[in-house]
Amino acid sequence: MKLYSAPGFTSLADHIAMLEAGIQFDVVKVDIETKQTEWGGRYIDINPKGYVPALVFDER
Numbered sequence: 001m002k003l004y005s006a007p008g009f010t011s012l013a014d015h016i017a018m019l020e021a022g023i024q025f026d027v028v029k030v031d032i033e034t035k036q037t038e039w040g041g042r043y044i045d046i047n048p049k050g051y052v053p054a055l056v057f058d059e060r
Contacts, residue, residue: 001025004046004054006032011053 003018003025005011009032018025029038035050037043047054 001058002028002056004028004030004037004043004052004056006030006052009052014053014055 001023003011003015005015005027006029015027030036030043030052031038032050032052035043037046044050046056
């Protein structure tokens with residue numbers, strides 16, 4: 001599972017809740033201005049509105 005977040009936005013509450021619940025996840029930082037992920041991907045491909053946070057579940 002991936003949590004897409006940006007420092008200074010409302011992503012922190014989701015991050016804390018998932019940690020408290022013991023859920024394993026990866027955090028992917030998003031640059032809100034450029035709509036790019038820290039890995040260079042286009043964030044609007046993940047969330048077309050460009051809002052954070054976004055949660056993407058692993059395919060099973």
